Amino acid sequence: MILAPAAAGPLPALAQADGALGRLLLELGGAIFVLALLARLAHRAGFSPIPLYLLGGLAFGEGGLLPLAVGEQIIEVGAEIGVALLLLLLGLEYTGRELGEGLRTGWPAGLVDLALNFTPGLLIGLALGWDPVAAVLLGGVTYNTSSGIMARMLAEFGRLGNRETPSVLMISVLEDLTNTVYLPLVGILLLGVGWATGLLSMAVALVTVVLVLLAAIRYGPQLSRLIESRSDEVVLLTTFGLLLVLAGVAEQLQISAAIAAFLLGIALSEPVADRARRILGPLRDLFAAMFFLFFGLQTDPTQIPPVLGLAVGLVVLTTLTKLATGWYAAGRYGVSTRGRVRAGAALTPRGEFSIVIAGLGAAAGVEPLLGPLSAAYVLLLAVLAPVLMRSANAIGNLIEGWRERRARVA
Amino acid sequence: MREIEETPLPGVGVRHDYTVSDGTRVGVITHRTGRKELLIYDRRDPDTCAQSLRLDEDDEHTLAGMLGAETVSTRLATLAQEVEGLAIDWVRVPPGSPYEGATLRHLAVEPYHSAMVVAVQRDERMHPAPGADFALRADDVAVLVGTLAGIEQLASTLRGDA
Numbered sequence: 001m002i003l004a005p006a007a008a009g010p011l012p013a014l015a016q017a018d019g020a021l022g023r024l025l026l027e028l029g030g031a032i033f034v035l036a037l038l039a040r041l042a043h044r045a046g047f048s049p050i051p052l053y054l055l056g057g058l059a060f061g062e063g064g065l066l067p068l069a070v071g072e073q074i075i076e077v078g079a080e081i082g083v084a085l086l087l088l089l090l091g092l093e094y095t096g097r098e099l100g101e102g103l104r105t106g107w108p109a110g111l112v113d114l115a116l117n118f119t120p121g122l123l124i125g126l127a128l129g130w131d132p133v134a135a136v137l138l139g140g141v142t143y144n145t146s147s148g149i150m151a152r153m154l155a156e157f158g159r160l161g162n163r164e165t166p167s168v169l170m171i172s173v174l175e176d177l178t179n180t181v182y183l184p185l186v187g188i189l190l191l192g193v194g195w196a197t198g199l200l201s202m203a204v205a206l207v208t209v210v211l212v213l214l215a216a217i218r219y220g221p222q223l224s225r226l227i228e229s230r231s232d233e234v235v236l237l238t239t240f241g242l243l244l245v246l247a248g249v250a251e252q253l254q255i256s257a258a259i260a261a262f263l264l265g266i267a268l269s270e271p272v273a274d275r276a277r278r279i280l281g282p283l284r285d286l287f288a289a290m291f292f293l294f295f296g297l298q299t300d301p302t303q304i305p306p307v308l309g310l311a312v313g314l315v316v317l318t319t320l321t322k323l324a325t326g327w328y329a330a331g332r333y334g335v336s337t338r339g340r341v342r343a344g345a346a347l348t349p350r351g352e353f354s355i356v357i358a359g360l361g362a363a364a365g366v367e368p369l370l371g372p373l374s375a376a377y378v379l380l381l382a383v384l385a386p387v388l389m390r391s392a393n394a395i396g397n398l399i400e401g402w403r404e405r406r407a408r409v410a
Numbered sequence: 411m412r413e414i415e416e417t418p419l420p421g422v423g424v425r426h427d428y429t430v431s432d433g434t435r436v437g438v439i440t441h442r443t444g445r446k447e448l449l450i451y452d453r454r455d456p457d458t459c460a461q462s463l464r465l466d467e468d469d470e471h472t473l474a475g476m477l478g479a480e481t482v483s484t485r486l487a488t489l490a491q492e493v494e495g496l497a498i499d500w501v502r503v504p505p506g507s508p509y510e511g512a513t514l515r516h517l518a519v520e521p522y523h524s525a526m527v528v529a530v531q532r533d534e535r536m537h538p539a540p541g542a543d544f545a546l547r548a549d550d551v552a553v554l555v556g557t558l559a560g561i562e563q564l565a566s567t568l569r570g571d572a
Contacts, residue, residue, distance in 0.1 A: 093421050094420050094421050098418070098420040098421070101418070101420075102420060147421065151421065151422070158459055158461075158462040159458075159459065160419070160422060160439055160447065160459075160462065161425060161427075161437055161439055161447065161449035161451070161459040161462055162457055162458055162459055163456070163457040163458075164457060165419065166417055166418070166419060166420075169419055169420045169421055169422065170420065172420070172421065173420045173421070274442070278443075335457050336455070336457055338455065338457070338458070339457035339458070
């Protein structure tokens with residue numbers, strides 16, 4: 001569809017047009033080189049490249065510093081594949097056992113996380129007079145901790161072994177579970193049907209999800225056996241093909257490809273899940289980078305300054321709520337003050353999921369401010385989260401000192 | 411053995427830790443990729459890692475070797491790679507094997523001069539260089555070293571399919 005002008009002929013006319021193929025390759029190569037540069041920079045500085053990809057997109061897009069006539073069409077195709085791969089691997093991130101265990105032991109923390117972090121986005125969206133669907137999307141943007149950025153920070157700060165870490169990871173597992181329901185729900189809402197039909201289709205969607213999950217638990221091993229092969233090549237092609245077919249079917253049904261990809265990831269089980277993670281990882285890195293770049297390109301940077309104040313407010317509010325979530329979650333594991341602050345700090349970054357959700361909204365055109373606001377929000381948190389991580393122990397000491405003083409006075 | 415605590419780390423792997431006799435807590439994270447991370451906890455704040463070391467496979471073996479762990483088999487594997495013409499294999503003694511209950515001396519009288527049992531793993535424990543009086547049991551894993559042909563012959567004898 002994206003190559004519409006070329007689709008008239010039996011073959012895409014790209015190769016026939018004089019030098020068009022060369023230009024396309026040059027543009028694509030150029031874009032990937034820019035991404036490589038940004039990734040290198042991020043790697044050297046020791047933080048996630050996602051915010052840099054976004055910044056790159058903003059800078060090179062329309063209204064940016066250096067508007068490039070990049071082959072946006074091909075990047076768009078790449079971005080679509082990127083979303084599917086991103087969500088597939090997010091779905092694969094936790095094994096079925098980990099999801100079940102998380103639900104069994106961590107649900108109170110999961111509920112607190114949902115109540116504290118989804119609500120601010122939702123309410124602020126509604127207060128801005130946005131469409132309720134856009135408000136639900138903003139709720140999703142503020143709710144989801146970036147498991148990728150979080151894991152990177154925990155490793156970077158040498159905190160993977162700390163006692164608060166299991167509670168932090170548990171929150172991430174539960175967010176994954178919530179998204180199995182949230183994403184299809186959003187898909188239905190974005191179809192833009194009325195509330196009555198909406199509720200009905202929502203019920204249908206929930207039943208579908210439950211069925212998919214049950215089928216995944218029941219038939220996941222069989223599905224995985226179908227995919228399993230001794231050759232990495234076979235596993236790669238089978239999984240990638242299955243992913244694209246499912247994503248295509250979902251798009252035909254006007255449900256986002258992202259949702260189908262995520263559910264596929266949940267459905268795949270060990271040992272295929274393990275191999276798919278390893279084999280598709282590099283492919284995901286490539287296409288997901290294109291997705292973040294594309295999101296930046298699509299977002300008009302001149303739209304950001306007007307929403308900056310709002311973004312700062314949202315950052316402050318939802319940083320406090322994530323800190324509270326971490327405080328509660330780590331407290332359940334008997335962790336002391338400083339560890340509880342560290343847990344909260346690790347939960348503050350938002351990233352891939354938030355951008356995907358904002359991207360769903362942008363694609364459906366529900367609220368023009370959602371894209372720029374989410375971009376600014378993710379970027380600000382990308383800067384703030386490592387600072388919070390670094391100062392978590394100091395903040396913990398302050399709280400402890402304050403408590404001691406109060407205890408002495410009393 | 412001290413009591414080892416196991417903590418699953420969803421999406422990362424699993425953490426094992428225990429308290430060393432001097433009171434410091436030490437642990438290892440086994441990442442899902444197989445990579446290991448050595449943890450040494452802060453003595454004053456047991457919630458915190460004072461030091462975490464990322465180990466590659468070589469580091470692991472070196473460290474385990476320095477601690478005298480049961481690395482006989484891996485070292486032998488390296489040895490076999492280094493010495494040309496020397497092969498190594500592992501054979502499980504099945505229940506009902508003709509050599510179940512037999513000592514290694516019994517095995518040595520057989521005409522297998524080109525291969526021998528250099529170690530036996532029993533119930534997760536390695537018995538390196540077992541003596542001639544060492545009696546084999548069912549489900550022991552015998553580590554054989556020798557020429558390729560000799561090992562094959564010895565292995566099929568042990569399995570009882572010769």
